[in-house]
Amino acid sequence: MKCKKCGEKAVIRLRAHNISLCKDDFLSFVLNSVQRTIKKYKLFVPGEKILVAVSGGKDSLALFDILQRLGYPVEGFYIDLGIDGFSQRAQEIAGEFLAERKAPLHLYSLREEVRAGVAQIASRLKRSPCSLCGMMRRYIMNRFAWEKGFSTVVTGHNLDDEGATLLGNLINWQVGYLARQSPLLPATHPRLVKKVKPLARLSEREILAYCLFRGIAYHEERCPHSKGATSIKQKEVLNLLEYHSPGSKIRFYQEFLKNQEVFPGLEPHEMRECTVCGFPTTRDMCQFCAILERFRELTPLQGQIEERKD
Amino acid sequence: MIRVIVDGERKQLDKKRIRVETLLKRLYINPETALALRGGEILTEDEDLLEGDTCVIMRTVAKR
């Protein structure tokens, strides 16, 4: 197999694009793809402060590497939700990666705020960790970025993630979500920062290859709560289609974005300020504060127990 | 013999030569969700693994 660009020996075949590439041309392909997504969806404005959510996994570390190479002034943010046997190693890897790149890494620890990890909170509230995790991460990212003066939060969602979300939203006909799903979620309130996904047009396999070629040492373990997740099944379905009809995934997502106006969306809810934290919500109290309040009610001795342990 | 490591599990193939594409098919692995490596180098699906080779298959969604 020869590289379509230079004719040298190819090291990777990208069936979705009907090309094979050598290492150097593949690395340029990835950088160009991200730069195109940034330009097309106007993800960044010149001079803005950019906060990248780094989990230690391949997507977020590849994202950080790519944005740095493209010359964007990025800083990292690691959210420690206190997942036993997982969060600590992930944080170490993210820390080592950013130290190597001489980039600042900001840290948040849920245990410092609540004296409990997400699984402990979820079990007390009789919910699954995953049902709280995404909401908490989004809240914490937004609050931190806003307080520190970042105008954009960047996440490593890739084409497989976005395709799975799109499929899930279609299966459930979540018209409101369908109207909003995009590589760019603008700030719709003074206390909300913009959220962007520059990897949205790169497949998970392309990102894995990018990490291997660049020698990026990422956290390979998966979260212990991810077993049986619906999103994994949705990705499998899309990848099966991709196998039989190369290019399906990117078409599914890109054509959706082109035709998104067919989903009119729902009337925007009136935004209020959370009575506890002041961040925008549609209710009296935002979901994050409501969860923490409920947890504290159910765990009146939490503080004392933890203190005695210390 | 060709050695294969997939999802942390070691397998042995009693073969002198096998194409990467054929190997993935045999293991029921969708090539869109995996990369095959030999000595740390990524292999394209038309390459052959030969007797004595060790192939590591990295998956995008780990099964472990």
Ligand code: SF4
């Ligand atoms: S599987 Fe994902 S969503 Fe669920 S707890 Fe783990 S990191 Fe959070």
Ligand SMILES: [Zn+2]
């Ligand atoms: Zn080339």
Ligand SMILES: [Zn+2]
């Ligand atoms: Zn609040």
